[in-house]
Amino acid sequence: MVLAGAGSGKTRVLVQRIATLVGRGVHPSRILAVTFTNKAAGEMRERLSEMLGYHASSMWIGTFHSTCARLLRMFHEEVGLSSNYNIFDDDDQMRLIGALIKERNLKEEATPRSVLSAIGAAKNKGEDPVEYNKLGYLSQIISIIYPMYRDALAREDAVDFNDLLLKVRDLFAHKAVGPKLRQRFDHVLVDEFQDTNPVQYNLVQGFVGDTRNLTVVGDDDQSIYSWRGAEPRNLLDFKRDYPDSAEVKLEQNYRSTNVILTAANGVIQNNRDRHRKQLWTDRDGGDPVLWEEVRDERAEGDFVAGAIEGLVSEEGREWGDMAILYRTHSQSRVLEEMLRSRGIMYKIVGGVSFFQRKEVKDIRAYMRLVSNAAADMSFDRIVNVPARGIGKTTVDHIRYYSRGKRISYLAGARDAVRGEIPEVRAAARKKLQKFLEIIDGLAAVKKAGASVAEFLIQVVERSTYRERLEKEGTPDASERLNNLAELVSMASDFDDETDGEGSLAEFEERISLASAADGEDGKGSAVTMMTVHAAKGLEYPIVFVVGMEDGLFPSIRENRDVFEPEDRKDLEEERRLAYVAFTRAMDRLVLTSARVRRKWAEVKIAKPSRFLQEIPEDCLAIRIVPDPAPDTSFRRRPARGRSRSRYSNDGYSDTYAADPYDSSPTSRSARAAPSSSYENPSDLDPDHTRIDPTYSDHSYPDHNYPDHSYPDHNYPDHNSPDRTSTHQRAQSSRRLGGRSATPKRHKPSGRQASFGQQSLFGDIDDEFDQRSGYEEFPTYTVEGEIAYESGDGEYQFDQSAEFVEICAGTTVRHKSFGLGRVLTSQGHGKNQKLAIDFSTVGVKTVMARFVDPVF
């Protein structure tokens, strides 16, 4: 067993071990190497081919899933599958479960997603879903749906992802096959062992058999898949089950600079459940980790794009040297936009998989149905796609009839054409026949020995898919056509690879097992964008980790605002995720957080990730970018965020620094410039024309920030008196970001940061001057309408009034929602829209003319 840290060359150890084994005369086909992704498998195969001087094609290198799929093809009969069995992906499973739920009228009780995840949770552990969920609130539903689900899969000659593993596990118990399997491999090696689930561990034990020749490598600090049933405990169990094993700890990191490593160590050491490891590197020093705090996600994207430009022009870096990591896919959109606007090439790894696109799934369904008539779900999917006049009623008749006769829908459709289902009338029969002719024609194409690519072309033609899309002529349609062309070209590659001998089923299997992240690798110069999960095992000279905000990273469950003690495990996994993210970086690590982030159409005030404060100070350069001066050339905007930022930017208080509705002494004392009855910006700045007094208040010494900005290891909680000080620091930081003060940034011990000094990220001082090039904090007087409530409860508009446009931070009153605070504003005048956090109903977007500022 190798227990090793990030960047210590775990995989290299594995590769070398395999090469050694082969050198010692072990036959390559007797070696099983399990990697976490298909991509990693490909890389391993490539490296081995190089080392051994021949193509390592006979070796069993792959993921658990691809390995099991391969074995199931060999032993399909023993598990009751055909040789063309179908693999259900997430989407297929969800559709099936959705259909079952509907069939049983359980729609009120559960969503397909919840049922699927309950089933999945059980299967990940290798347990029976009904038993496993017996005590849960879904127990009733699962006990109804799961057997139906299982039977449907059996009927369809299909397995889901978990079955792929479970069926192989069952094979070990098979009289004839079990012993064979157990003796199939002389050596077993497993990468990323911390991410194996109990079923996978069982498989490993089975494959190892009696030889006990097993090598695993893993890092418990990088266990980020517990939600998929992974048990880092397997590392411990391993010691128990193989007490004679040697444990090797690799603690030297060859990847990152000392600064980056120290930052990552600083974060991960806050986890309680871990093996103690202290990674070290001989790459001394390094540029400090930069934490850039910006206004919102657009500013974030803009900053990252600008920094990339700077790195290219100032440091001669290439786009391909850089990666942008985020917690969720949804963050990629804005980033893309900002990169595109600067002409930076990028590629996104993962996301909505190519193979999940509707048109691709449709064509895949044709492929499945032709090679496997039992594929009822596929039949359902394409019988009327593209529309050929076969309606719901007709299909319902076929379904009912087929189920009764226990035949496939396709067979049922044939009977219908023959007139054996009287409810299906002549007109419908004719249309059905047309459909069957398409399928049969395709079957003939297949039989004639067409390559997979040729076959797919025929599908696109004969199904009339191409014709329909071309007729449509919309950009969307041509995009779809492109995707289909892409699919065909993939098939063509597959044909080349297999000398045209690969079957449809094999191609379909490969697609099913291909993860979105498996796409071709880094060659070519483009910035890589992906989730942190997808980045595991990769490294880049420069890494941006965006969205370092509490609630996003660490991510937090919907209905909760704070991490409860019982969430410790979740939080620790998030921390490991941060650790993975940070340790991807070789030379430079840049973190960004936004003060305001939009989720859907909603606007949320965000606070910096707690992980940021776990980074040792002397590794970190902090820069807080003030909200930009309003771009008057574009449109007049209110002082967006200026006053609000007093609330949002204190970093470590709760959602707001002070709740205007909270008149508790603690809260009040936290205010820098307390005023009368309760706190809100209007109190401080009743006419919105003066600079917020707190910003020009010099009572907070500069040296409070950033040197001691976040010294507290514990998150100051709601009532902590400490809030005062954090708040004050924030105030002073504001001033730094304001104008006069020279911004301070932290210098890493001994070494001068190149951040800021070089023009790469802009000289920090210049940058501040530039961005805060306005004399005063912006406030506006604009023409507009003032709304007031007239006696009859209607709103009236005073057209002539000149007044202050409602600014973010203002407290307003809405007729039905009551008091609320404006978070952001869009547009102006009559069309001004405000995102308002109401104390009664939460955040809503409301037209400004429907609210009254409270003065």
Place this chain on the structure above:
DNA sequence: TATTCGCACTTTTTT
């Protein structure tokens, strides 16, 4: 039967 409109759901992470 096809089309259109409105509503609900989505966004944690993936083999």
Place this chain on the structure above:
DNA sequence: AGTGCGAATA
């Protein structure tokens, strides 16, 4: 905000 589904309509 975008999608997909179901109900209502042509």
